[in-house]
Amino acid sequence: MARKPHMVTAALLVAVLASACGNVSSDAGTSARSGETPPGITQDEITLGATLPLTGTAAVAGQGLEAGLKIAADEINAAGGINGRKIKLVLLDDGFTADRVVTNVRRLVSQEKVYALVAPAGSQGLPGTWSFIAENGTPVWGPVSPADPKQQEVYLLSATRASQQQVAIDYFAKQGSKKLAVIKQDNDLGVSMKQALDLQMPKHPDVKIVANEDVQPGSTDVSSAVNKVIAAEPEALLLATDNNQVALILQHLRQRNITIPVFADQGGAGTGGTSAVGPAGAAAEGFIGGMQADVVSTDNPSVEHWRALAKQYQGQQGESGFSLQTYSFLKAFAELVKRLGDDVSYANFNKTAESLADNPISLGSIPDIECGKLPDGHTCVQQAGLAEFKGGKWTVLQGFTAAK
Numbered sequence: 001m002a003r004k005p006h007m008v009t010a011a012l013l014v015a016v017l018a019s020a021c022g023n024v025s026s027d028a029g030t031s032a033r034s035g036e037t038p039p040g041i042t043q044d045e046i047t048l049g050a051t052l053p054l055t056g057t058a059a060v061a062g063q064g065l066e067a068g069l070k071i072a073a074d075e076i077n078a079a080g081g082i083n084g085r086k087i088k089l090v091l092l093d094d095g096f097t098a099d100r101v102v103t104n105v106r107r108l109v110s111q112e113k114v115y116a117l118v119a120p121a122g123s124q125g126l127p128g129t130w131s132f133i134a135e136n137g138t139p140v141w142g143p144v145s146p147a148d149p150k151q152q153e154v155y156l157l158s159a160t161r162a163s164q165q166q167v168a169i170d171y172f173a174k175q176g177s178k179k180l181a182v183i184k185q186d187n188d189l190g191v192s193m194k195q196a197l198d199l200q201m202p203k204h205p206d207v208k209i210v211a212n213e214d215v216q217p218g219s220t221d222v223s224s225a226v227n228k229v230i231a232a233e234p235e236a237l238l239l240a241t242d243n244n245q246v247a248l249i250l251q252h253l254r255q256r257n258i259t260i261p262v263f264a265d266q267g268g269a270g271t272g273g274t275s276a277v278g279p280a281g282a283a284a285e286g287f288i289g290g291m292q293a294d295v296v297s298t299d300n301p302s303v304e305h306w307r308a309l310a311k312q313y314q315g316q317q318g319e320s321g322f323s324l325q326t327y328s329f330l331k332a333f334a335e336l337v338k339r340l341g342d343d344v345s346y347a348n349f350n351k352t353a354e355s356l357a358d359n360p361i362s363l364g365s366i367p368d369i370e371c372g373k374l375p376d377g378h379t380c381v382q383q384a385g386l387a388e389f390k391g392g393k394w395t396v397l398q399g400f401t402a403a404k
Helices: 009-022 027-033 061-076 098-110 126-134 161-174 190-201 223-232 243-255 277-284 302-309 321-340 346-353
Strands: 044-052 086-093 115-116 180-183 208-215 237-240 261-266 288-291 383-392 393-401
Touching: 027 190, 044 061, 044 126, 044 321, 061 086, 061 302, 061 321, 061 383, 086 098, 098 115, 115 321, 161 190, 161 237, 161 261, 161 383, 161 393, 180 190, 180 223, 190 208, 190 237, 190 383, 208 223, 223 243, 237 243, 243 261, 243 277, 302 321, 321 346
Parallel strands: 044 086, 044 115, 180 208, 180 237, 237 261, 261 288
Antiparallel strands: 288 383, 383 393
């Protein structure tokens, strides 16, 4: 099993950040793009990294994301690795804070010399790394839930938050809901929700937003926003918050006997796992989550295969939906790198990834990965599903579909 690096002191992190700004030039990225061997590659090893919220308010989600990567790496390594190269994982904790996400990405590229970032999390922090990533050419495969930066190095493997929210808007409109309410964080999560509303609401002219409230990231004070939503008497509620706030909002609503449908995207809902529904308790009954990967309880053979591996995992949240998601992302990454053959340069990586529109990667546990060329082709999956938490388990409410 991959070993987690020791934590470093705050002073050292500052030093790393400073050196990354000035000394990690485009040399590594330039050489890799021109066909030479990129960082993180030896004859028998490939080093991959991610920054994850292993502590803090999103720790349950982060532990699931960590589990999926480790389960996939162990399986791939047991089968001989990727074209004979064993995977070495470097996973850093960012505590669900934007500045640590940025620091960790710089450390992974400049100090740990990773070949690629696979399934890093932190939609609030990752956008602050994109210029640094572009400078070095480092592939970012399957970042969890950020908006699409339409950047050469970045490949999104699941429906964005905005896409999931668009699908939810379509669903509620189809169910006959005429009045929707929104509670969103004042950050990139809120930006994604605004994007979804701007794109999708004009398609449903008979549906109105009757409340649109902001909450502060990381805050436990959601009562004011909930009270304003209740006063507006919506027929459904869309959330763009972290899983901790999702749980708090559900509890506040149910304590007031408000039983309207409530939706959050995969990141906020923890669809398939317990990161939101666990803390929410009985208030989670009927909660709807965005579905970027299949639910963990399905009889899908691909999911059953993962589930058998996850049961053997010696860590937390191994059988969560987050674990299935990152397991699938790393398995897809391994398939892509196999297709590179002997040329593992970043130029060939990007060329091969952009050819997936014609030759998709099909895993069964997530929608087919069909990356194409920029500007829009690096959002490699357009479809999202919906799952409902009912009777203590997640079940598919609506299969994978694209917004209308």
